[in-house]
Amino acid sequence: MNSTTADETVVMDSGLTSLIKVSGLHFRYASSPPVLIDIDLEVSAGEIVALLGPNGAGKSTLLRILLNELTPESGTIAGPLLSMKSSRVLMGYAGEETAHFNSLTGIQNAHFFARAAGVEKHEVSEMVSGLMNLVGLSNEADKVVSSYSFGAKRKLLLLEALVHQPKLLLLDEPTVGLDPVSRDALADILSKCSQEGSAIVMASHDLNFLEQLADRILVIDEGRVVSSGSQIELLSSLGxxxxxxxxxxxxxxxxxxxxxxxxxxxxxxxxxxxxxxxxxxxxxxxxxxxxxxxxxxxxxxxxxxxxxxxxxxxxxxxxxx
Amino acid sequence: MKFLVTVMEFRIALARPRLLAFNVMVPVVLVLAISLGGAPEFHAAAVYTVLFTIFGTFGSAIPLVRDAEAGLFGRIIRSGVPPSHFLIERAAGGSAIDALQLLPALTIATLGSISLNGWIRAVLVLWSSIWIANLLGNLVAAAARSLAETALFSAVVTLFLLHLSGVFRTPLPQSSWAVIEAFSPFQALHETLLTVSAGTSTEFPLGLVVWVLILPVVTVFLARSVTRSLRLASDG
The missing domain is CATH 3.30.70 (Alpha-Beta Plaits)
Structure with a gap:
């Protein structure tokens, strides 16, 4: 038995500050069948929420709706994050693509995306090189991205999503292409981000990664939240x-x-x-x-x-x- | 505005020296072939105008669609660069790079038949025309769904505007076509290249100025639609 059902709104700990709240969200692409049906989700500062589901369940679509890239058919998205004023971009996103300026170096790419997200010129070198060390890209920082392996491109993508210290970090399959050492490094970075108050929503099939990090898991199937709760709640439902x-x-x-x-x-x-x-x-x-x-x-x-x-x-x- | 996109355009151009060399050499070779081949002045000017403007529209539209399909355009916009800033900055950087790459070809086309003042005017007209071509390239890219469509639409739009600009035919004076020609974007470039052997054109480039001023406003106005359309390209 599941700890909550699709019809129940996920209840947050009262001590946490809600950043974004999605209620009764429905979405479909053009005249296709619905991709998301009656999704309720509330994400609080410092919380790590995992989206788990089969391919085509609607996880990536939900992330893109949170990014405001897709407009839902119905339902509401509200919360202080949407009205916060900041010189920096408040969300960070790393999707499945690894598109970069391939003829430029990793560090030039990282600088561009950091500055675009609002990191000041005097801060950018320190912030980028710090993260380059953490994700294990220091040795490749001055190489052109076209010479990078798939894993290195993924690391750079994650770095660019993290560099401006977003309030809400949206990650789609963040561990794809990462070796075990980099995967552990990413887990440490995300834990630290969470401790510093950033909320993280990630879609992943890497169950060990989710078990290690997620405060709450939403299982999505055929566009609906079919189960949600903390790991303990969900696993206790299994007996x-x-x-x-x-x-x-x-x-x-x-x-x-x-x-x-x-x-x-x-x-x-x-x-x-x-x-x-x-x-x-x-x-x-x-x-x-x-x-x-x-x-x-x-x-x-x-x-x-x-x-x-x-x-x-x-x-x-x-x-x- | 931090001019991040414009600076990035220059960095990318400098990071690809082979492509940079090609972009300088190919127009030079074509202009040399025509100028040394003894082509009639009218035909030579038409070919140069077509070459320079297509260089601008294709050079703007095709990389934009390619970047959109790869997901890079979406990433840039998502990272916090406003769509209108992106399109304007990109056209600014692209037109400056294009003008620099075409400068040797323009110089050869006007060699020995133009004063320094005339040459400076020709450079400014070329740069302004390529600025228009780059902005048009952005808009064309938004309408296309593939690289092939982008090439087709770029060619059709540019050739149509070149036709209106009097590159392929001379309208009767005081006809409605002549009025349209005066307000067409590439009339000034054609006129400049046409009159180099007879001294520089002193006519005020009305059409060029109108398009130089209006097209950025149109681009800003359409920036969100262009962004939406280019993202659809990346979604396949």
């Missing part, structure tokens, strides 16, 4: 049971009644799905019961409680990648 999915040759199937202590067969319509609170310790007994019943086993998949399992149960799909 503590481990699931095994056993693929068997259905031609030879005659299932036994007993699969071991505290093991329950919860689905036999396709691959057999067993649930147990004993974790992987129950697997040998299930295996033995199936073998003794002369069931031909084709494969076994273990599903420990976690975001991947939550995603599968809520959307009925596997995570891409």
């Amino acid at each position: 503590t049971a481990t699931r095994f999915q056993v693929s068997v040759d259905t031609a030879s199937i005659e299932l036994p009644q007993y699969f071991g202590e505290d093991v329950e067969l919860v689905d036999d319509s396709g691959p057999l799905v067993f649930e147990t609170t004993r974790g992987q310790a129950a697997l040998p007994e299930i295996w033995a019961a199936l073998i003794s019943a002369r069931v031909k086993i084709l494969g076994v998949e273990v599903r420990e409680p976690g975001l991947a399992e939550l995603f599968r149960r809520v959307t009925g799909q596997e995570l891409p990648g």
Whole structure:
């Protein structure tokens, strides 16, 4: 059972300052079917919100609506962020593209985007070189971007989204193309941004990254928020049971009644799905019961409680990648 | 205004010396071929005018659509550069670079047949005409959905305006076509290139001045629509 449903507005901790609030948002591209349906979302200063969902669920579209690049069909977007006056651009965005001025160096690109976002001339060198160090681009700062690897271009893109210290940071698949060291560095940077009061909304399929950072997760499927809450809330809705999915040759199937202590067969319509609170310790007994019943086993998949399992149960799909 | 986009245009031009050399050499070679080939004055002036103006519209429109398709245009606007600043600054930088690249070709086209004052006037007319061509290139790019369409629309719009400017035919004096020609953007450039051998034109370039002043206003007015249209290009 989900901690909240699509119809419930996400309730914020009263101590946090809401930056942006989306209510009853609907969106569609031209005459296409709806992409987003009745989305409610409130993001507070210092909060990290993750958008999780299959490809085409509407996560990137939601980010672009928050950026004010797309106009919703109905619904409201409000909050102090939209009326704040600042010499700097208040939002930062890193999408999936890696477009840069390819004939210029990384540092020239970073300077341009920093200055465009309102960073003063006397601050820009220090801010850019500080972030270049943090994301691991210092050695490549003076090389032209056309010589960069995909990962280096992604790092530069993230740096450019972060350099003006935005109040709201919108990230679409931020870990794509990053090696584990850079990924950890990004997690540290985002944690620090959050501690300093920036709100972060990110769409990602990198579950470890989301587990590490997200204060709140919205699972979006077919344009609707199908589940939302903190990681603890969402995972507790799964219970503590481990699931095994056993693929068997259905031609030879005659299932036994007993699969071991505290093991329950919860689905036999396709691959057999067993649930147990004993974790992987129950697997040998299930295996033995199936073998003794002369069931031909084709494969076994273990599903420990976690975001991947939550995603599968809520959307009925596997995570891409 | 921080002139970030204009400065960036210059940096990009300087970072690509091979392209810079091509952009100087190709017009020089074409102008040399025509001027050494003994082409009649009227035909030579028409070819130079077409070459210089198309250099401006194509050079503005095609990179803009390419950048939009790659997502760079969207990133620049998203980063905080107002659309109107972007388009005006880009045309300012682009026209200055184009004029510098065309300067050797213009000098060859007018060599030995023009006073220093006349040459300075010719340079100013060239720069102003390319400023118009660059601004037109921005607007053409907004109407196109691909690089091929951009090339087609740039050619059609420029050739049509060149036609109105009297480059391909001479209207009867005091006819309505003559009035239209006086207000056409490239009439001054054509007239300047046409009259170099007979001394410099002293006629006030009315059409040029009108377009130099009005087109930036139109660009600012349409900046949001241009931005929306170019973003659609990046969305495919």
